[in-house]
Amino acid sequence: MFSRVARRAFSTTKVNPYKVTVLGAGGGIGQPLSLLLKLNHKVTDLRLYDLKGAAGVAADLSHIPTNSVVKGFTPDQDKGLHKALENTDVVLIPAGVPRKPGMTRDDLFAINAGIVRDLAAAAAEAAPNAAILVISNPVNSTVPIVAEVLKSKGVYDPHKLFGVTTLDTIRASRFISEVANTDPTQEKVNVVGGHSGITIIPLISQTKHKNLPKDKKDALIHRIQFGGDEVVQAKNGAGSATLSMAQAGAKFANAVLAGLAGEREVIENSYVDSPLYKSDGIEFFASPVTLGVNGVEKIHSIGDISSEEEELLAKCKETLKKNIEKGVAFAKK
Ligand code: NAD
Numbered sequence: 001m002f003s004r005v006a007r008r009a010f011s012t013t014k015v016n017p018y019k020v021t022v023l024g025a026g027g028g029i030g031q032p033l034s035l036l037l038k039l040n041h042k043v044t045d046l047r048l049y050d051l052k053g054a055a056g057v058a059a060d061l062s063h064i065p066t067n068s069v070v071k072g073f074t075p076d077q078d079k080g081l082h083k084a085l086e087n088t089d090v091v092l093i094p095a096g097v098p099r100k101p102g103m104t105r106d107d108l109f110a111i112n113a114g115i116v117r118d119l120a121a122a123a124a125e126a127a128p129n130a131a132i133l134v135i136s137n138p139v140n141s142t143v144p145i146v147a148e149v150l151k152s153k154g155v156y157d158p159h160k161l162f163g164v165t166t167l168d169t170i171r172a173s174r175f176i177s178e179v180a181n182t183d184p185t186q187e188k189v190n191v192v193g194g195h196s197g198i199t200i201i202p203l204i205s206q207t208k209h210k211n212l213p214k215d216k217k218d219a220l221i222h223r224i225q226f227g228g229d230e231v232v233q234a235k236n237g238a239g240s241a242t243l244s245m246a247q248a249g250a251k252f253a254n255a256v257l258a259g260l261a262g263e264r265e266v267i268e269n270s271y272v273d274s275p276l277y278k279s280d281g282i283e284f285f286a287s288p289v290t291l292g293v294n295g296v297e298k299i300h301s302i303g304d305i306s307s308e309e310e311e312l313l314a315k316c317k318e319t320l321k322k323n324i325e326k327g328v329a330f331a332k333k
């Protein structure tokens with residue numbers, strides 16, 4: 001029996017009843033990401049969709065005694081994808097193929113562009129107000145694809161579309177702590193640009209480690225830019241980062257939900273429809289973003305940067321522009 005005090009405390013616990021859908025929930029990222037979302041008390045309705053495996057993952061997670069109901073949806077079910085998406089608040093998309101050693105993220109475009117386009121079309125119809133969080137690579141191009149699909153359906157809200165780049169920021173925290181011998185939980189690096197190789201720019205000059213020796217700093221920047229390759233090589237053909245990505249995706253989803261719930265000062269870096277470099281023809285760019293009740297509340301500038309970082313930014317912008325144009329051209333075809 002609850003005591004009177006305990007009962008009162010329990011009844012005033014604030015629960016935000018959010019519906020969250022994971023598309024690709026049976027995969028390497030989808031499964032641990034769904035587990036972390038099952039543990040998130042802001043989520044009360046968790047819907048899992050995949051071409052295969054979503055029903056099993058949902059049944060498994062449904063035994064965990066948190067306050068969400070979990071349901072699995074499959075394509076062979078009548079309107080399975082539509083039901084998974086209907087009136088949901090947040091859609092996470094980790095559906096698609098991962099890299100193998102020797103591949104770039106751009107090599108995934110041929111398969112993943114079509115997958116993301118079709119899922120975005122379904123989301124536009126069933127959940128036109130949802131926040132959409134794109135994980136599927138190449139993020140630099142898949143986010144513009146989703147934007148074009150939503151525009152073509154007349155439901156594009158630039159405040160509600162996000163490329164998930166959180167893995168770059170969590171890697172940067174970890175890697176800088178290894179170089180500086182510090183507590184990784186206390187390290188924060190502003191990582192801007194995009195999500196592949198040289199488009200990933202960690203702004204070390206804005207950290208307390210800006211005076212690292214040049215060789216160590218260059219190696220650190222390279223490791224953050226190409227951290228994904230370390231995992232792809234170590235997995236040796238069995239895929240790319242899944243567990244660290246699940247943690248990153250859950251962290252970012254929690255920030256989006258906190259913003260929707262009206263919490264203040266929720267800031268995460270994300271690849272969004274951004275005014276920062278539109279004059280250079282770059283429609284999407286990752287920088288710190290304040291999240292609010294309508295999604296993106298404010299896009300922050302990247303801040304002061306060093307001359308070396310100016311050079312990185314110039315190279316990033318060249319590649320990013322091409323990646324974005326490729327996505328837009330595909331979606332308009
Ligand atoms: P995976 O192959 O383990 O899982 C992908 C899942 O997507 C599979 O279960 C598959 O059945 C499902 N799927 C494919 N087409 C689908 C469709 N049309 N509808 C629903 N589900 C579909 O791959 P993974 O390791 O989970 O990686 C998924 C994607 O995430 C890859 O593109 C990878 O490159 C990307 N990724 C991005 C980041 C990032 O930082 N943004 C990090 C890691 C991986």
Ligand code: LMR
Nearest residue numbers: 099137167228229240241
């Ligand atoms: C990552 O950064 O780990 C992901 O984008 C997956 C990959 O292909 O490296």
